[in-house]
Amino acid sequence: MEKAVNKESDRMQDIISLCKRRGFIFPSSEIYGGLNAVFDYGPLGVEFKNNVKRAWWDTLTRMRDDVVGLDAGILMARRVWQASGHEEVFTDPLVDCTNCKSRFRADHVAEMSGDPDVCPNCGMRGTLTEPRKFNLMFKTYMGPVEEDAGLVYLRPETAQGIYVNFQNVQQSMRKRLPFGIAQIGKAFRNEISPGNFIFRTREFEQMEMQFFIDPTSEERWFEYWREQRWNWYLGLGMKAEHLRWHPHGPDELAHYARAAMDIEYEFPIGWKEIEGIHDRTDYDLKRHAEYSGKDLSYYDDAEKKSYIPFIIETSVGADRSTLAFLCDAYDEEEVSDGTRVVLHLHKRLAPVKVAVMPLSKKEPLVELAHKVHDEVRPLGLTQYDETGGSIGKRYRRQDEIGTPYCGTVDFESLEDQQVTIRERDSMAQRRVPIAELRATLAADLLG
Ligand code: ATP
Secondary structure (H helix, E strand, C coil): CHHHHHHHHHHHHHHHHHHHHCCCEEECCHHHCCCCCCEEECHHHHHHHHHHHHHHHHHHHHCCCCEEEECCCCECCHHHHHHHCHHHHCEEEEEEECCCCCEEEHHHHHHHHCCCCECCCCCCECCECCCEEEECCCEEECCCCCCHHHEEEECCCCHHHHHCCHHHHHHHCCCCCCEEEEEEEEEECCCCCCECCCCECCEEEEEEEEEEECHHHHHHHHHHHHHHHHHHHHHCCCCHHHEEEEECCCCCCCCCCCEEEEEEEEECCEEEEEEEEEEEECHHHHHHHHHHCCCCCEEECCCCEEECCEEEEEEEEHHHHHHHHHHHHEEEEEECCEEEEEECCCCCCCCCCEEEEECCCCCCHHHHHHHHHHHHHHHCCEEECCCCCCHHHHHHHHHHCCCCEEEEECHHHHHHCEEEEEECCCCCEEEEEHHHHHHHHHHHHHC
16 A cells, blocks of 8 residues: 555656656745745746646637636725635635644645644644644735835635626626636635645645626536546546545535535546535625625526526636646556657647658758758647657657657658658658648647
8 A cells, every 4th residue: 555655646756757857837935945845937937828728718718708807906905805705714724733834734634644633744643733823815015114004915716806897898798698707827825735736835825716697597507517527638638537525524515615626636636626616696796886885786687687696607727727637647658679758748738749850960861851850830839859879769848848759851852852740649751742741740730
């Protein structure tokens, strides 16, 4: 059993080290020793995460008529967080170890040490203090003086920016209910026990969609959005056996929710939440109406009635889902000349779409290879690789970053104006005329 656990955590280490080695993700401020629980995305990581965000955005906004986009500020009026309840209740229970001075989230201790009375760091029993409430919002000050009147929070979720803009969006876009507002943006939480790489960080990105509905259609839309969100992961190649539902019991439900279901992913570190689908009732708009003094009710022309809309929310971490896609894609395969590390990423998510490589560094091969590279540039991020090493080694490097197609320019290409296209997953090779290359690969990348 222990061996299996070790193997799994080794797998996480393998993924973390690939991310560092191949320019996906670096620890923040690394040359100064790092900043706990903040990470920087390197050249391939930013492209990969952007692809995840783009896939979410396109599915929710561009491919539908009933969801529109928004990009609200990170800083908002303090009253927003009073109305939402965050100032009062966005807390985690914090315990201190009186022996080693470590701090933990009380509800994480049992999972970490195997016993709620044992410190996960030093292993001492009975040294943990009683839990006390710790608010997770980061504070800062607006203006030159650090005084209470200027206190603002870095938003701990993007959702509130949507609620306070409900009327602006509804009226300016002449939207009728039901309709949704989608937003992608940074959120900040002063997590007590962050960790597991980009799974739980203090600065992260959320992709949230709030769907405004007639209160009588609450259950139907909750079920509808559950199905939509589940299928989104499958459509991007995630393995169904790595996903499961976790319904929130009455003791888990947040103060605003009537029903909540998490989508959990089986990471190498175990089953963990990646997304929540929440039935928030009319809690949010009612509270903002109360705190702002503005009437946020909606008049339904068709039904000839006025009501405060109910909200079904889908909320997923961009970083956490990026990590899930990464873990799902990572594989070590035995091939004829050893083990190949490969990311079987969905083509839409792969950071580099095509890599072009000349068989040798000699002219006129190089010139033709550059021409071929320019041909495929419009397909997305591409790479040109004439570094030393056999073609086989260069293919392996592309496998490791999940590049779906490699195009090799060889001496025959000079004669027949064709290149060898090698496919990542099957490793199959075929010849494609340069004149047809862009159209062929564009179709393959979509397929
Ligand atoms: P958890 O129980 O893991 O703390 P949560 O239930 O508080 O998460 P929500 O407030 O529902 O999470 O946030 C929605 C999504 O935002 C989560 O499913 C997760 O993907 C992401 N998320 C939340 N907190 C973090 C964090 N500290 N780091 C990275 N992603 C996060």
